[in-house]
Amino acid sequence: MSADTPLPPLALDIDGTLTDEDGRIDPRIFDPLREWPTPVVLATGKSFPYPVALTQFLGIPERVIAENGGVTLVDGAVHYEGDPDRVERATAAFRDRGGDLGWDAADTVNRWRETEVAARLTADESLLRAVADEFDLELLDTGYAYHLKAPDATKGRGLERVAAALDTDPAEWVAVGDSENDAPTFATAGRSFAVANADETARSAADEVLTEGYAAGTLAALDRLRAEFGD
Incomplete structure (x- = not known):
């Protein structure tokens, strides 16, 4: 990759992906996500207020896929999926x-x-x-x-909606996660990483399984992307 190639946008799960093994947000992720130059969306199974609050504490724009794709927030607009x-x-x-x-x-x-x-x-x-x-x-x-x-509410559908709102192709995105609810995100994004603590469904769906677990795995993936894209 040339140094002029922008870093890809990110779709990141929260639990098991931005946390430590005790379920606490790993503070090491704050600066890398705040400084990431392209869009970041938090894609989680948690209810809507939790990822919105996390974006605020991280200091990043409110881009959220919540409730496994049931609720999507991007560019100030909220969309609901499912029944x-x-x-x-x-x-x-x-x-x-x-x-x-x-x-x-x-x-x-x-x-x-x-x-x-x-x-x-x-x-x-x-x-x-x-x-x-x-x-x-x-x-x-x-x-x-x-x-x-509802079966039609997935994180992958949410990522499609976020990508369209930001005028990007889902294939430009990189996803990181650890659970079966991340498999649709992996299928939608152009590239995907499962952290080492991921379940079998996520591991099978990911392009690559990292040797590091939890937030350390996500940080390793971000370091890999910076090196590949010359950032």
Whole structure:
């Protein structure tokens, strides 16, 4: 690559990708993301307010793919994907049959969630999958929670929307992640890295599996890109 070739835009997962193994944001990622000269979008399974807040603390523009593609924010515009009413009916059926999402009364995991529902990994997976099948929904196991969602809401669809809004080709983007919900992002981006702690789905979908895990893996990928693009 020549020194005149711009660094590619980035689509970055948060949990397991910008965090340490205890789930805390690794402060080493702040400066590299703040200084990255092309667009960065945070693509996560968390509900909408969490990645928006993180962009503010990082000091980067508010570009967000939240709820596994259910909510996208770019250039000040919010777009919703999926079928939240169907998810709500499925969740009610899950509870009516004795299911418990597993969170405390405050349920900050779902309190601000708009397009899907997340359950603790201790929840009844077989019942969740039965309900998902009955309501034509998808159940994602991200390694952090089960997500009951519409199949057409994916991080990959969110990246397509972000790329179009920024007048870029998705093939120009580089994605980094660690879970099965990142596989659609990997398929959409032109290049993808799975950090070393990634699950099997993410590892199989990625162009390359890094030897470093968590945020250290993401930082290694960014260093690789700088070296390749002559930055």
